Amino acid sequence: MTAKSLIVVDDVAKEYTRGSERIAVLSGVDLEIAAADFVALIGPSGSGKTTLLNLIAGLDRPTRGRVFFDGLEISKLDETRLARWRTNAVGFVFQFFHLIPVLTAYENVELPLLLLNLSVRRRREQVLRVLDLVGLSHRLRHRPGQLSGGEQQRVGIARALVTDPKLIVADEPTGDLDSVKSVEILDLLQSLQQGLNKTILLVTHDPVAAARARRVLRIDKGVLVEDRNDPPNRVFSRDPQGSELSALSCGPRLNETLHDE
Amino acid sequence: MKFFVLILKNLRRNKLRTILTALAVTVMVTICAEMMTIIFWVHKHVQTQASQSKLLVSERWVAPSCIPARYLSLLTHQEGVEDWTLWDLYTGFLDASRQRSRQGFGLATRPDNLIRMHAGLEKLDPAAVEALKREKTGAILSADIMRQMSWQIGQQFTVLSSSHPNKDLRFKIVGVLPPGEYTRNFFFRSDYFEEGTGNKETITCVWLRLRDAETAHRVAARIQEQFQRRQPELKVETESAGVARFVNREQAILSIIELVVSILVIDMVIVLSNSISVATRERKVEMAVLKVLGFEPLAIMVLVIGEAMLIGAISGLAGTALAWLISTLAVRDFLPAARATRIFFTFPIGAEMILWGTLIGALVGFAGSVVPAWNARKVKVSDVFAKIA
Numbered sequence: 324m325t326a327k328s329l330i331v332v333d334d335v336a337k338e339y340t341r342g343s344e345r346i347a348v349l350s351g352v353d354l355e356i357a358a359a360d361f362v363a364l365i366g367p368s369g370s371g372k373t374t375l376l377n378l379i380a381g382l383d384r385p386t387r388g389r390v391f392f393d394g395l396e397i398s399k400l401d402e403t404r405l406a407r408w409r410t411n412a413v414g415f416v417f418q419f420f421h422l423i424p425v426l427t428a429y430e431n432v433e434l435p436l437l438l439l440n441l442s443v444r445r446r447r448e449q450v451l452r453v454l455d456l457v458g459l460s461h462r463l464r465h466r467p468g469q470l471s472g473g474e475q476q477r478v479g480i481a482r483a484l485v486t487d488p489k490l491i492v493a494d495e496p497t498g499d500l501d502s503v504k505s506v507e508i509l510d511l512l513q514s515l516q517q518g519l520n521k522t523i524l525l526v527t528h529d530p531v532a533a534a535r536a537r538r539v540l541r542i543d544k545g546v547l548v549e550d551r552n553d554p555p556n557r558v559f560s561r562d563p564q565g566s567e568l569s570a571l572s573c574g575p576r577l578n579e580t581l582h583d584e
Numbered sequence: 585m586k587f588f589v590l591i592l593k594n595l596r597r598n599k600l601r602t603i604l605t606a607l608a609v610t611v612m613v614t615i616c617a618e619m620m621t622i623i624f625w626v627h628k629h630v631q632t633q634a635s636q637s638k639l640l641v642s643e644r645w646v647a648p649s650c651i652p653a654r655y656l657s658l659l660t661h662q663e664g665v666e667d668w669t670l671w672d673l674y675t676g677f678l679d680a681s682r683q684r685s686r687q688g689f690g691l692a693t694r695p696d697n698l699i700r701m702h703a704g705l706e707k708l709d710p711a712a713v714e715a716l717k718r719e720k721t722g723a724i725l726s727a728d729i730m731r732q733m734s735w736q737i738g739q740q741f742t743v744l745s746s747s748h749p750n751k752d753l754r755f756k757i758v759g760v761l762p763p764g765e766y767t768r769n770f771f772f773r774s775d776y777f778e779e780g781t782g783n784k785e786t787i788t789c790v791w792l793r794l795r796d797a798e799t800a801h802r803v804a805a806r807i808q809e810q811f812q813r814r815q816p817e818l819k820v821e822t823e824s825a826g827v828a829r830f831v832n833r834e835q836a837i838l839s840i841i842e843l844v845v846s847i848l849v850i851d852m853v854i855v856l857s858n859s860i861s862v863a864t865r866e867r868k869v870e871m872a873v874l875k876v877l878g879f880e881p882l883a884i885m886v887l888v889i890g891e892a893m894l895i896g897a898i899s900g901l902a903g904t905a906l907a908w909l910i911s912t913l914a915v916r917d918f919l920p921a922a923r924a925t926r927i928f929f930t931f932p933i934g935a936e937m938i939l940w941g942t943l944i945g946a947l948v949g950f951a952g953s954v955v956p957a958w959n960a961r962k963v964k965v966s967d968v969f970a971k972i973a
Contacts, residue, residue, distance in 0.1 A: 374966075382876060383966045403880050411876025421873040425593040435877045437586045482877070 329489060329522050330356040330379055332484040335388030335398075337374050337545075348374045349545040352388070356538075359520040360491065361513065363527060363536035372526050373494060379524060380413050380492045381405045393489065410438045413481025413520035414521075416512075418495035420475040420580050422467040422482075428454065428474075429463040432481045439486065453481040457511060480511060484519075491515070492524045497532055587719045591759060598863070600653035605859040609948070611854075612848045613903025613941055619841045619848075621911070626838060635801040637822070638701075640809065642789040645820040648673055648747075650786045651818065655811075662806065664799040667791050669694045669701040672777045673788045676752070676805070678702045678733055686728055688743060690770050690964075692777030698724075701791055704765025712759020716773065722758035725770040730760055745781075751822075753780040755892040765883045797822075852896075856952030865958045871963045880963035888960050893946045894955030900945015901938065908933045 332354040339346045348371045356362055364372045377383040378390055381397045390398040422431045436446045454460055457477040469476050483491050497505035513535050516523045533539050541549035595602045642649035660668040672692035679686055695716040699705045716722040742754045778784045794800040804820040811818040871884055911933040
């Protein structure tokens with residue numbers, strides 16, 4: 324384990340049981356991911372990439388091996404402690420957005436903050452900040468059904484960011500978007516990674532999306548078959564947030580607001 | 585409390601289902617409230633009467649009772665008797681049609697302790713009693729009779745007597761009885777009864793109020809013994825015994841009511857459970873998302889149970905409020921059709937029942953949502969997302 328590693332996956336295997344049959348999805352995966360890195364996890368369907376993502380994000384436990392996050396062995400935590408850990412440590416971005424349809428954009432983003440001991444005023448400040456960050460300050464009171472796919476995904480990203488986690492995991496975040504919106508979302512993720520020093524783990528089928536990452540991991544049949552360090556092919560196709568990006572780098576960090584409660 | 589908005593908004597997700605579920609529970613709560621009120625009323629009445637320690641003395645073996653007036657002094661001077669009154673029954677028709685529906689049952693009694701000695705007259709206007717003391721021909725009538733005959737206070741009327749032939753009496757209305765206990769009765773002065781009917785020899789029955797229940801039993805035994813070998817013989821029973829006799833006779837009906845209430849409560853639990861189960865099944869992915877975001881299994885349960893308890897509480901509130909409204913209107917004669925049923929609605933529902941209804945509704949919601957909430961807490965995130973993908 325290197326000193327700068329945020330995530331360490333140590334000889335992890337995962338098996339599922341279907342009837343009497345045991346299916347090995349991951350076998351002996353070893354992996355380290357540095358803090359503030361942008362990693363793409365690619366591979367064919369059924370290769371085990373979502374399973375690996377679930378293990379790293381604390382959504383599942385390995386059959387064998389250990390997973391560490393920032394020195395904490397999360398593969399040992401029980402469900403309740405894992406839930407608490409996820410609130411603070413990981414932000415999730417889904418392919419199908421998974422916003423709560425009856426809540427407004429504001430309320431959707433506020434959801435994870437309800438689990439923290441924050442005042443209403445602090446919650447409001449935090450939600451407004453991240454919604455501003457993703458360019459949706461003008462859509463606070465809109466429900467998901469009143470937003471476009473791209474806007475919904477921005478709300479999803481804002482929700483992932485709102486607790487100021489160190490890791491953002493994004494499972495096919497552009498899978499349900501057209502090419503223009505996909506580019507916008509990838510730009511946004513890339514800018515967040517650079518502006519806020521977030522570690523991003525992106526699971527994708529899309530080579531264009533994977534090309535945004537600094538590091539690309541290819542997984543096949545439950546085994547890591549390729550680990551390539553590449554500079555991103557471009558930083559931004561365009562600046563999606565204008566002046567707000569500058570504000571990201573020089574303004575107060577999100578965690579300064581959250582962790583001094 | 586932070587989850588309240590989420591719970592509230594979840595209820596608005598499928599408005600039709602929420603409204604139908606709430607309506608079903610509301611109707612059941614209304615029926616339950618009416619039925620429970622009957623049970624409560626009977627039990628409360630037995631307890632109240634038992635605590636009043638009153639004795640009813642009447643003639644044994646003969647109905648209607650006819651006690652010699654000379655017994656009165658012997659009865660009322662028994663040791664331990666704190667107060668007493670008498671009844672002389674005087675029945676007749678309230679108009680010339682002589683229809684049974686227009687019969688009235690007069691009770692000739694002492695006006696000075698009318699309120700103290702009669703359960704159910706606590707809310708009688710003291711001014712009416714004062715008027716009865718002043719006006720020898722005065723009568724205080726039930727609200728039912730007043731409404732039926734369209735009479736007003738101050739008006740005079742004649743009773744065409746069926747209990748005392750050719751002794752029709754003319755009365756002046758001086759007050760109205762509070763609703764509830766006495767529906768076809770009117771009270772008037774016993775001295776007017778004696779004068780009008782010429783009957784000074786007998787009385788129908790005597791009420792004695794004793795210090796306490798123990799004294800009541802002792803005095804009852806003493807009277808039984810004293811009057812055992814006299815002619816006519818007397819019968820003494822506590823008022824609670826009279827009510828208890830009624831309760832025993834109606835016990836089967838009360839048991840059926842209790843059974844129906846229990847079935848309705850189980851029905852409510854099933855209706856709510858079904859509705860919440862469908863809702864949580866539909867939102868399985870959302871539950872998984874909430875878990876991903878960090879909601880602990882207990883928090884997921886709180887959301888599901890909170891939703892059901894909110895529907896239950898709102899329905900309970902609406903149901904009992906509706907029952908209270910109907911009952912209040914019926915008792916006050918605004919709903920003659922409801923009152924005509926006689927079984928329901930004539931038992932007044934207290935405002936505190938609304939609080940109980942809300943609480944019971946919430947508890948029904950809790951009971952109905954425990955299983956769906958337990959299933960929701962067990963949602964496995966990786967399974968749900970694997971199915972979507």
